[in-house]
Amino acid sequence: MSMATFSGKRYFVTFIDDKSRYCVVYLLKSKSEVAAKFMEYAAMAETQTGKRVKYLQSDNGGEYKSDKLARFCAERGIQQRFTPPYTPQLNGVAERMNRTLVECARCMMEHAGLGKSYWGEAVMTAMFLRNRCPTRAIHQDKSPYQVWTMKKPILANLKVFGCHAYVQVPQDKRAKFDSKSSLCRFLGYAEHQKSYRFEEVSTGAIKISRDATFMEDKFDEGPRNYNDESSVVEFDDHDEDEEKEEGKTDDDMDSSDDDNEDTRSSKSNIKRHTRTQSLEKATVIPSPKRRTYRGPSLEHVSAAAMDFEAAYIVDSVGETPTTFKSAMESSDSGKWKEACDSEFDSLQRNDTWEIVPLPKGRKAIGCRWVFRVKENQDGEVERFKARLVAKGFSQKFGVDYEETFAPVAKFTSIRVVLSMAAKYGLMLHQMDVKTAFLNGSLNEDIYMDQPDGYLDATQPDYVCKLKRSLYGLKQSPRMWNQTIDGFMIKMGFKKCESDHCIYIKRDDQDMILVVLYVDDLILASSNNELLKSTKMALSKRFEMTDLGELDYFLGMEIKNDRKTGMVTVQQTKFLKSVLTKFGMDNSKPVKTPQDPGLKLTKNMCEQECKHEDTMCNVPYRSAVGGIMYLMVATRPDLAAAVGSLSQFSSDPCPTHWQALKRVLRYLQAVEKTAAVKKTPRQAASSVEASGRPSFAIPVGTGMYQ
Known part of the structure; x- marks a missing residue:
């Protein structure tokens, strides 16, 4: 140096x-x-x-x-x-x-x-x-x-x-009227000790101490x-x-x-x-x-x-390749090149674009390669994956796209289908659509730069005129949904009016339900032949992966036991990840998600002075989001707690954070499996529901005021 x-x-x-x-x-x-x-x-x-x-x-x-x-x-x-x-x-x-x-x-x-x-x-x-x-x-x-x-x-x-920090001076090294602390600079962490390293400002001496007040x-x-x-x-x-x-x-x-x-x-x-x-x-x-x-x-x-x-x-930069050039210069360049070749061949087979000159007055959007190392359930490297993604953020409304909305199945609808499977003894299977967005056709003329590493040698100045909805485009989800929706209707399925991603088809006394969540499908059928024919038709039209019996869907672990007439749904893996993420995996369990004697209000923030310093690094919103996903999917018993805690996401105070941690402690104690019991099979289905309304309004929430 x-x-x-x-x-x-x-x-x-x-x-x-x-x-x-x-x-x-x-x-x-x-x-x-x-x-x-x-x-x-x-x-x-x-x-x-x-x-x-x-x-x-x-x-x-x-x-x-x-x-x-x-x-x-x-x-x-x-x-x-x-x-x-x-x-x-x-x-x-x-x-x-x-x-x-x-x-x-x-x-x-x-x-x-x-x-x-x-x-x-x-x-x-x-x-x-x-x-x-x-x-x-x-x-x-x-x-x-x-x-x-x-x-x-x-x-x-x-x-x-x-x-700067004030480091405590040991009692044995100071006289009665000497200062109890000295002004120091914090220089890091002591090696092999649970202490800090300091430099005294006045003398330049190095001190090792764990007792200090930091500024x-x-x-x-x-x-x-x-x-x-x-x-x-x-x-x-x-x-x-x-x-x-x-x-x-x-x-x-x-x-x-x-x-x-x-x-x-x-x-x-x-x-x-x-x-x-x-x-x-x-x-x-x-x-x-x-x-x-x-x-x-x-x-x-x-x-x-x-x-x-x-x-x-600083540490995160440069581990997984972020550009085609860096991937080709890495030690795993052979594997990344193989992944890029596979993706490019798939795009060519789907006739995704044609090479044309860029029309006057039009601007081509960019594209980039996205690299990812896929692992199996044991955390071992399974394969190297590359995907070509369009830079949709540069698209202009009215020129490159119009509508972007695309529906997905509601969790409520998914639970209803699972309940029907338990009630009527339906078989539950799942399928996945490979490169789903490439099946969508575009209504607009969109021009994209040629991908890095695959430039047409004879026409290097030309661009790609997209024929299909590539990943990254704003309208891609909508185009894919319109494509599969039209095919389902053509197969004789009818859409549920309350949820346009639930399809039903009847054949005499048998029926089959299809749940669509982007490119993931649940198939619930009372007849094995009807199930096979539906799978065959889908696989003939789209490139599909048959995943067999339903066992894992959107973070939910699902088991369909037709012998006992029981469908069990749980989120054990996700729940444990939430507890671990927020350091509550070893917390003391409690029996209720909320303290019945505590009323949460916004006025608590005014009463608890200087809470900003203690709450600035608390992941309050992230924790509410994790609990909310559990509530929406499998834990309706968390609804009241989530509704109360989410009101204070913009400015929580320590009391709100403690109340949220109580919900996490409750998750440690509760049964993590929700079961739907089978009733005697009936020829026609009917949905039965019951409720216990409560018109109580929490004090100080401002709801309905």
């Missing part, structure tokens, strides 16, 4: 576990210390995980080719792998990590107004935050820390780097004003071609995978990616074109929340 840390360190080396992407950083005075630090790291990794280090992948730096390191690796059976000269992209995991750490550290130092001599503390803090941020490379929606330690990280104690909006250059509405936030112009703005070095750094797929897939392997970094060789990244956007006031957003979000954003 051009400037040493307070302890004289000028370099840092990163060791990254390839499976978990857990990163360990060591600060170095010279590059000759790399061998000793790797020995230290290998001992720690093998002790903590119980697994041996098998590979050490690095660049061709001399520090990795020392005799000391070579002897150690040979004695331990560790295979060293070096990248060819001047090919940093082949060590993409380490290169991407160093860029992440440096950029995050730079932002934190700039934000705190600290000099470059604090780079060591900033890099160590960036490593601490990065290990606790989820990353797409793991494919498990977990952080590296959680995969490495098998424990969930505690994020409640995160603080803003460089902020997260105060720094050496004064307080930060996050509520300044005149601030200008800059965003990348996504209308421009992102690939044209990427530099060569940027592309190299974006490569997040290596070329050793066999070691990555084995759970018993621990592979290390290493790289030393010097600020004297800082990467120069060309600035993309910008457009300014005046965002809303950042009220109720604390400094800690903003810093943590920034660290997460």
